[in-house]
Amino acid sequence: MSVTSHATKFAAPRTDAAGRIALIGLTLPEMIAALEEHGLPKFRAKQVWHWVYHRGVTDFEAMTNLPRDLRDTLIEKFSIERPGVMTEQKSTDGTMKWLLVMADGQQIEMVFIPEADRGTLCVSSQVGCTLTCRFCHTGTQPLVRNLGPHEILQQIMYARDVLGEWPVAGEKKDANQGRDLTNIVLMGMGEPLYNYANVAKAMQICMDEDGLGISKRRITLSTSGVVPQIVQCGEELNVNLAISLHAPNDAVRSEIMPINNKYPLAELLDACRNYPGLSDNRRITFEYVMLKDVNDSDDQARELAQLLRGIPCKVNLIPFNPWPNSPYECSSGNRIHAFARILNGEGYDAPIRKTRGQDILAACGQLKSESQRAKPTA
Known part of the structure; x- marks a missing residue:
């Protein structure tokens, strides 16, 4: 299925149950157009944009420089609410996980x-994932639908709510100074490049100085290898790129990551070599989950080093995080360190990622919700 047809089949809703349009996720020109349909002048849309993305308000009543009748129109026709929260969990290491509705x-x-x-x-x-990577808990949940740009942004905005990171009146906003939330990684549920249009729109608002103001150097998009969109992502967003690689050859990768049958390693790595802006100062991150007796031998480490030759990169070695009924085991600590030493000896930076949030199933590959795809009705 093409990315375009995929986007149509699994499209996200743009209105809530009351038929109100989400203002979050609209670009400034789109917000101007949406408000003009209700007779509101252009400068009012700029004020609303500021309240939504700079001040982070969740209630139109808080937009105190707007007249009463305008606020009433906004309340009736539009929404700026956050997602609902079913659960919030905090790990012993400080990691926080939310189940959002x-x-x-x-x-x-x-x-x-x-x-x-x-x-x-x-x-x-x-919601869910279109891929079926065999080591990933999310991959056991079929794709339900894409998230819209508003729903992607709502996650970031809700986190800012929780962390108390919206500027107060008169405070100059700097998204990176003195804040707890500094970096965004598109590494949660789903394959971002199979929802590229919505992800791109959300990230453009996220990076806009008058939007959420988060630098592209602090945003990383992780993909399992949707080759046609990789270079497009680099040209249009130019965010940091991470590749879920997890194998040194096509045979092993196709076994644990079926997407490799569609986009084999030669095509994937060619797209990586052509990623715009790639240099020794701006490297691709290759993610490599360590699976006992599957992809963790010394020979496979040397094969991986040869495979990535000539690509400015680092290799993140990720201890496998178990989940209920998972079919794999994590490589031993000694085996992971031996694998890293071989890569280091071949000239690669190969840090071993510290597992975070494992006690609340918040670690890499452990996310999953209970959402189900609606069954077609007769």
Whole structure:
């Protein structure tokens, strides 16, 4: 299925149960057009944009510089609410996970990982996942639908609500100074490049200086290898790129990641080599989950080093995070460190990722919700 037909089949709703249009997710020109349909002048749309993205208000009544009749129109026709929250969990290591409910009742998970020098929000792009990577818990949940740009942005905005990171009146906004949430990773539920149009729109608003104001250098998009959209992503968004690789050859990768049958390694790595802006100062991250007796031998480490030759990159080695009834085991600590030493000896930076939030199933590959795809009616 093409990305275009996929987007149509699994489209996200743009209105809530009351038929109100979500203003979150609209670009400024779109917001101007939407408000003009109700007779509101252009400068009012700019005021609303500021309230929504700069001040983070969730109630039109808080837009105190707008006249009463305008606020009444906004309340009737539009929405700026956040998702509902079914559960909030906090790990012993400080990682937080939320199960969020969209306006139509569908659920997604989102994770915030605090560190000494940064705070990273792991954002979902789909309800469920279209892929079936065998080591990933999310991959056991069929794709229900894409998330709209408003729903992707709502996750970031809700996290800012929780962390108290909206500027107060008169405060100059800087999204990276003095804030806990500094980085965004599109590594939650779903394959971002199978929902590219919505992801791109959300990230453009996220990066807009007058939007959420988060630098593209602090945003990383992770893909399992949807080759046609990789270069497009680089040209249009130019965010950091991470590739879920997890194998040194086509045979192993196709076994654990069926997408490799459609986009084999030669095509994937060619797209990586042509990613705009790639340099020794701006490298691709290759993610490699360590699976016992599957992809973790010394020979496979040397094969991986040869495979990536000539691509400015680093390899993140990820200890496999188990989930209920998972078919794999994590490689031993000694085996992971031996694998890393071989890559280091071949000239690669190969850090071993510290597992975060494992006790609340918030670690890499552990996210899953209970949403189900609606069955067709006769």
